[in-house]
Amino acid sequence: MTSDANEIEKLRELITPARFVLWDFDGPICRLFAGHRAERVAADLVEWLERQGLHGLLTAAERETLDPQVVLRAVGRRRPGSDLVAGLEERLTQEELRAAASALPTAYADPLIRTxxxxxARLAVTTNNSxxxxxxxxxxxxxxxxxTPHLYGRTGQLHHLKPHPHCVHRALSALGAPPEAALMIGDAAxxxxxxxxxxxPxxxxxxxGTKELALRAAGAELVVQSLEPLLRLLRSGRPVG
Incomplete structure (x- = not known):
């Protein structure tokens, strides 16, 4: 939603001070599960748990989820630090690695990153994915x-997944970035x-539009449905910082 001059100016004001850009991965950079369906991965994780005799570890809603992260978080809450969690996390990582081969690039993300x-600007990934x-x-x-080397994602400490700011703090520390000189681009509350x-920022x-409404309901002040306006602003000759 950056079609009018006012929105473009707000976007300019937001990105102008940004010397460090922290990207969520699945969404702003690509659709990770575009060709390797997330709901099938979630179902596979649930089935794996059932084969371990752990059907009762999940609630009915968790067993029906379309999001594999929901399954992993649920097990992580109930068996923190266990071999079970480590094994489930590795299974999800392997599915994400397979998904990466058929992921769909987000429009304008590649040229925006390069520009x-x-x-x-110095860039980092801050993600709940592997x-x-x-x-x-x-x-x-x-x-x-x-x-490289600033890729900060899921670890065995599942309580550090966003909304916990752990991966953001890791990126800021490694980059030597003051928070006010950074910008995070994400697609979720x-x-x-x-x-x-x-x-x-x-x-x-x-x-x-559905995802935009969800972000705005969570309190996001500026939301774009395309990265093209950012690319256009950068190519207009704006200095960094």
Whole structure:
């Protein structure tokens, strides 16, 4: 929603001070499960738990979820630090690695990443997905050099997943970035919450109106349905910082 001059000016004001850009992965950079359906992955994780005799570990709603992260978080809450959680997390990581091969690039993300790097910004990934999956995808797109080594994703400490700001703090610390000089781009309320907790300005990305409404309901002040306006602003000659 950046079609009018007022929205474009707000966007300019948001990105102009940003010397460090923290990207959520699945959404702003690509649709990770575009060709490897997330709901099938969630069902597979549930079936694996059932084969371990752990059907009762999940609620009925959790067993029906379309989101594999919901399954992983649920087990993580009930069996924190266990071998079970480690095994489930690795199964999800392997599914994400497979998904990376058929992920759909977000429109304008590739040139935006390259342009932001070219004008001097430093970039990081801050994601709830496996950093191995993010690296695999970025390598296939020739974008890994724009981020490496700053890929901060899911670890065995599931309580550190967003909305906890752990991955954001890791990125800021490694980059030597003051929060006010950074910008986080995310597509979920959990991204917004993590950015707020870390004191980092936030730009919402929504690939459709439903996702935009959800972000705005969570309190996001500026949301775009396309990354094209950002690319246009960067290419207009705006200096970084």
């Amino acid at each position: 932001w790097t070219a004008v001097g 950093p191995r999956a993010a690296r695999t995808y970025l390598e296939t797109r020739g974008l890994a050099g724009c981020f 959990s991204d917004l919450a993590a950015a707020r907790e870390a004191g980092v 936030f730009l919402g990305y929504a690939r459709n």
